Amino acid sequence: MSEDPHVVLDRRTRVLRSGGVVRVLGGDPVTLITPSPAVSDLLDGGEALSIDTPAGAALARALTDRGMAHPAGGAAGARALGAVAVVVPVRDDAAGIAALVKALAPELARGLHLVVVDDGSTPPLESPMLDTAHLRPTPAPLGTDTPGTVTVLRHHHSRGPAAARNAGTAAAVAAGMEVVVYLDADVIPLPGWLDVLLARLDDPRVAAVAPRIVAADPGRFWVRGYETARSALDMGPEPARVRPRTRVAYVPSAALAVRPDRLPVPPGGGGEGPFDERMHVAEDVDLCWRIDAAGGHIRYEPAARVAHRHRTSVRELLGRRAFYGRGAAPLADRHGAAVAPAVAAPWSLAVAVGVWSASPLGSVIAAGAIARAWWRTRQLTGNSSAAAELVARGASASIWQLPAALLRPYWPLTAVALAATAPSRSRAARGLRRRVVVAASAEGLWHWWTARDPGSLPVNEPVGHVVLHRLDDLAYGVGVWRSAWVARSVDALRPELTR
Incomplete structure (x- = not known):
């Protein structure tokens, strides 16, 4: 520990x-x-x-x-950072790098080393672009004890963020750095962020630890409000051990501290660094899951925070979500069922179908499944209230997962079903359309309600949130289906039924 x-x-x-x-x-x-x-x-x-x-x-x-x-807790005090390097991949964002260097000035004064990897910027990113009132980058070699050392590496043609991070990691390791912290050029670390991460890395089993990524400019309305409440980079206010198919299944490499000697290299010629250079999206998810498979631990630590410049236009938001969805097929090829878009046990699936059927028979089926699950869980735990809490949690998750799945990865199938029944005025067809509308609204409101964090973030308004959530799901689903088409594989769309 x-x-x-x-x-x-x-x-x-x-x-x-x-x-x-x-x-x-x-x-x-x-x-x-x-x-x-x-x-x-x-x-x-x-x-x-x-x-x-x-x-x-x-x-x-x-x-x-x-x-x-x-x-719990952090480091006893500010520590020397001579064995810590921050690696920043960047392309065409000199202003972002300048702002990041300025924010890192306190850590640079304590010996932190900065490696900026210019991934084919036009024009090339030069050291003078990094000048700030607090720091003058020097040509001192990485690994010296000179505070404020900045090294700029350049790829003449863009090779992607994975290759850029690998190049920066190699330079840091060659200079004897024990810890590498990956930061994107569009993030700004908040005070106290690094010491908490380093304290977690003192655990010999921990290979990586990630801070919470919050909005640099929080808002309550439309895209800014949605990104403040539900950014794809924000893993929430609670700490976690990061593992596939858990509450925090991965952490983004936009801000990630690692022990490079504890990271596995990708199999099959994916590069000599920790990131798989064949992947231009979801390479951070792949790294997290390979670390876990190799026995390393990853921690998510929201006590450390960095701010991210979120996208503020609908087009940028949806384009990015569709891009994230394109990582589904490569992840399914490498990690199989870990990327399943829906996972349920038979009893919880029966509960979800029974509830959303909104029929007397469905209610009976759901009640029977809950009662049976409670009885078996009580036998295992020996505690009635704990069993009830556990079953309620599982049932609730399954109830909301069903419409989320039908409206996110499987929305094309839902759309086909609605189109096929559109001409029909039968009771069954009208009931199907009504249930889809109710599910889309109810799941969206649940998504909004569970994202509320009044203690530290503005409370988002619900109407715009629900609309953007539905558009977000459509865009992500487009990316997933596109990745499946390109890979000629349905593995990324295959749900899993567990015991």
């Missing part, structure tokens, strides 16, 4: 006591563990668990590895 004095239980974790036996239920995926009696008393302290004893550290490790708890 790191030097943090304690870990904090995840808000979904429950400590169950029955007949003198203590069990812990939680994590992602949900797990039930029974600590030994010698350490179970350590869980009597409430939400926090001290790790200042060997027993406490061992229990904390078991909990954090499963996502049941998360490290």
Whole structure:
């Protein structure tokens, strides 16, 4: 573990006591563990668990590895940064680089090294473009102790962000850097961001850690409001262990700190660095999943934050979402079911279908599936309320996942069904159209409601959010289907039914 004095239980974790036996239920995926009696008393302290004893550290490790708890606190103070390099891939954004260098001035003064990889900018990005009132880039070689050292590497032709990050990583590793932090040119780190990330990397099992990416210019209305509330780069306000098919399945490389010696290289000739240079989209998702498959841990740490210049036009927003969708087929080719657009157990699927059918028979089926799931979960946990909470959580997720799937990756099939029934005035056809409209509105409002973060972000207005959410889903679905067509494979569209 790191030097943090304690870990904090995840808000979904429950400590169950029955007949003198203590069990812990939680994590992602949900797990039930029974600590030994010698350490179970350590869980009597409430939400926090001290790790200042060997027993406490061992229990904390078991909990954090499963996502049941998360490290708390940060570094004891500002540390020297002579072994840390920030790598920035950039193309045609000299103004963004200048703003980023200015924001990094406090860290550069503490010895941080900056590697800017110009990926074919026109005109080329030169060191004088980086001048600010706080820093004068020097030609000093990377790895010296001179504060404010900036190295500019250049690709004469654009090779993509993966190749640019690999080139910067190679330069940093050759200079003896122990930590590499990837930042995009359109982000601005907020105070205290780096020390928290470095504290998490002190854990020998952690290969990478990501901060929360928030809006540089928060808003409440239309595109700015939507991006503030639901940016594809913002993984939310709660910490997590990052794993495929969990609440935080990946973290973006727009801001990511790594230990380069703990990163796997892509198989099959994808380049000599950690990123697969054959991928020009979703290369960060691929890296996260390869790290996890290799046994490394990735943490998401919202206590560290960087601000991102979000897109403010509908065209830019939807174009970017469609671009993200194009990563589905390459990811499916490399990671199989991890990229499944919908995952459900039979009981939860029965609940979702029963609820959205809005029929007496559907209600009976849903109620029966919930009752059976609660009974089996109660047998496993020995706790009725914990079983009810767990089943309610799973049922709710499945209920909202069904319309989300039909309106996001599978929207072309939904559109075909609506077009086929459009001429019909039958009761069944009218019911189908009505259910689609209700589902589109209700799921959109749920998407808005769960994104509300009044504590730190403006509360977005709902109408524009729902409209943009539906357009967002359409654009992403276009990208997914395009990727499947190019790959001549439906793997990225295949749902998965779990036990």
